[in-house]
Amino acid sequence: MGDKKKWFQLDLGLNKKPAAGGTCGCGKTSGGCGSHAAEPPKDDYAISAKEFDAAVEQELTQETMVGQTRKDGFQQVFDVKMDRRTAFRKLTASLMVGAGAVHTSCSVTAGEEAKEKAQLDWEEQFKGNYKLMTQDEKQATVDRLVRSYQLRKKENIKMTATDASKDVLFGYAFNISKCQGYMDCVSACVEENNQDRNSQMQYIRIHEMKDGEGFKFNEADDNYYHEVPAEGHFYMGTQCFHCDNPPCVNVCPVQATWREEDGLVVVDYDWCIGCRYCMAACPYDGRRFNWSKPEVPEDEINKNQHYLGNRLRKKGVMEKCTFCVQRSRSGKDPACVEACPTGARIFGNLLDPDSTIRWVLENKQVFRLKEDLGTEPKFWYFMD
Numbered sequence: 539m540g541d542k543k544k545w546f547q548l549d550l551g552l553n554k555k556p557a558a559g560g561t562c563g564c565g566k567t568s569g570g571c572g573s574h575a576a577e578p579p580k581d582d583y584a585i586s587a588k589e590f591d592a593a594v595e596q597e598l599t600q601e602t603m604v605g606q607t608r609k610d611g612f613q614q615v616f617d618v619k620m621d622r623r624t625a626f627r628k629l630t631a632s633l634m635v636g637a638g639a640v641h642t643s644c645s646v647t648a649g650e651e652a653k654e655k656a657q658l659d660w661e662e663q664f665k666g667n668y669k670l671m672t673q674d675e676k677q678a679t680v681d682r683l684v685r686s687y688q689l690r691k692k693e694n695i696k697m698t699a700t701d702a703s704k705d706v707l708f709g710y711a712f713n714i715s716k717c718q719g720y721m722d723c724v725s726a727c728v729e730e731n732n733q734d735r736n737s738q739m740q741y742i743r744i745h746e747m748k749d750g751e752g753f754k755f756n757e758a759d760d761n762y763y764h765e766v767p768a769e770g771h772f773y774m775g776t777q778c779f780h781c782d783n784p785p786c787v788n789v790c791p792v793q794a795t796w797r798e799e800d801g802l803v804v805v806d807y808d809w810c811i812g813c814r815y816c817m818a819a820c821p822y823d824g825r826r827f828n829w830s831k832p833e834v835p836e837d838e839i840n841k842n843q844h845y846l847g848n849r850l851r852k853k854g855v856m857e858k859c860t861f862c863v864q865r866s867r868s869g870k871d872p873a874c875v876e877a878c879p880t881g882a883r884i885f886g887n888l889l890d891p892d893s894t895i896r897w898v899l900e901n902k903q904v905f906r907l908k909e910d911l912g913t914e915p916k917f918w919y920f921m922d
Contacts, residue, residue, distance in 0.1 A: 655689045662686070668806040668845065669796055680845055687850075695841040697849060700867045702800035708861055708916065709801070709888040711898045712775055715922040716882035719744055719766035719773040726877035730862055731848040732840055734832035741826065741859040742777045742874060753907075775883075777874075778803065778824035778859040779907075779915030786816035786825065795856070801888075801916055802863055804846040805856055812854040821908050822915070826857045861885070888916070 665671075665679050676699040687695050724742045733739045745758035749770050758774075767773070780803045787795050787803065794810040797803050817825045831853040843849040844864035851857060862872035866885070870876075875883040886895035898904065902920040 651689055655686065659686075662808070665808070667793065667809050669793070676845070683845075683849065691836065693836065693841070695839075695843060697843045697845060698864065699845045700863075702798045702802070703867065704799075705887075705889050706800045707888045708780065708866060709886065709895050709899075710780075710861070710917045711884040711895055711902075711904065712917070712919050713882040713884070713922065714772060714774055714919055716880040717744070717773040717775060717878075718880055718882075719746055719762070719768070719771075720879055722877045722879055723775065723874035723883065726873040727859070727862075729838065730840055730865070730873035731860075732832065732834050732843075732850055733857070734828060734830070735835070735838075736833050737828070737830065739826055739828065739832070739857070741824075741857070742775060743823075745774045745776065746771050747774060774919070776822060776824070776907075777917075778820075779822050779913075779917035780859075780861060782914035782916060783912055785819040785821065785911075785913060789815040789819045791815065798846075800867070802846075802861055802866075803858075804860060804863065805858065806846070807849070807851050807855045807857075810855040812856070814856065816856055821911055821913065824858055828853060828855060828857055 662679070662682055666675070668676065668679075671679070680697050680699050684695055684697050687693065721744055724740055724744065727733070727742050728735075728740060731741065733741070743760050745755060745760055746762050746766075746768065747754060747758045749772055751757075753774065762768070780797075780801055782797070782801065784795075784797055784803050787797060791813060792809060792811055794807075795803065795805045795816055812827065814827055817827055828851060832851050834850070839850070840848060842864060844860075844867070847860045847863035862870075862874075865872055871885050872883075875885045884894055884898055886893035888895060888899075890896060898920060899918060904918040904920045906915050906918055908915075
């Protein structure tokens with residue numbers, strides 16, 4: 539705590555491994571705030587992060603090797619290592635999509651739009667992992683999703699696949715002294731990121747805690763329905779902390795989640811198999827699993843979307859805060875920062891010496907949760 543150069547000690551090389559154990563002060567050994575989730579079961583069919591990175595490098599270099607061609611999406615889908623149940627489910631889904639596409643394309647009664655939709659579904663089913671895509675392939679899948687939405691909803695959306703910018707490393711700071719528990723940030727996040735309205739899914743949680751008793755997450759009220767701020771209490775927000783050494787990435791058996799160059803930990807929703815290993819591995823309770831297809835009224839859908847961010851998700855995949863990638867990579871603050879009425883939330887580029895986030899880290903007594911785990915979260919707390 540209080541180390542003014544803490545921001546500079548981020549392990550950008552991802553050399554650290556999370557230490558075993560660790561507590562958040564919730565007083566429980568299981569359950570509670572979700573930070574003591576059991577270790578994910580070992581899967582003999584899972585591919586390690588090291589193996590996947592090696593595969594990525596091979597994929598990217600194969601194009602230039604004489605006599606070799608780069609694997610297409612179809613090959614990637616069926617070459618990925620996964621458990622038998624997941625592989626069978628993926629094969630079954632693929633066969634159903636394929637059968638539907640063939641039936642529609644051969645039907646004499648199907649219209650041109652129906653045939654186009656079937657073709658789009660087929661191509662989407664067998665696209666590769668986003669991390670392995672070329673820029674042209676990324677743009678192609680974005681174009682397919684936009685066109686598919688037009689055919690289904692008769693509405694237009696704007697979707698981007700903007701990559702991380704050079705010399706940018708996003709960080710976040712939360713002023714506990716200023717947060718009054720209004721939850722404007724939560725509402726803004728739900729609306730901005732097209733979260734399911736039926737299940738009341740929330741990426742952000744505001745914890746109401748008693749003064750003088752420390753951070754007792756197991757005793758905190760996360761769903762208060764009274765006037766705030768409540769006397770004798772303080773408020774603390776949590777969400778995905780976008781760790782520099784994220785344990786969620788290390789346990790994903792199909793590498794559907796990874797850390798981008800600007801520090802954002804993202805999810806390829808179409809590659810995610812819903813095993814929830816990442817949910818169990820996250821020590822900050824930062825991930826959410828959608829048990830049903832997210833439902834958002836058409837007039838409430840945010841049509842300004844990013845492929846790795848707030849695009850509409852399918853059922854049975856992991857979701858999380860992305861620091862509003864659709865906003866942050868276009869030079870804007872995340873929706874929660876913009877909506878906070880007290881200025882308790884600060885966001886910016888850690889590599890910019892003139893940024894507000896850097897000033898806070900260099901001039902305030904800052905701390906991070908569970909630093910002993912070596913996860914290097916890019917989310918700090920401080921008090922005036």
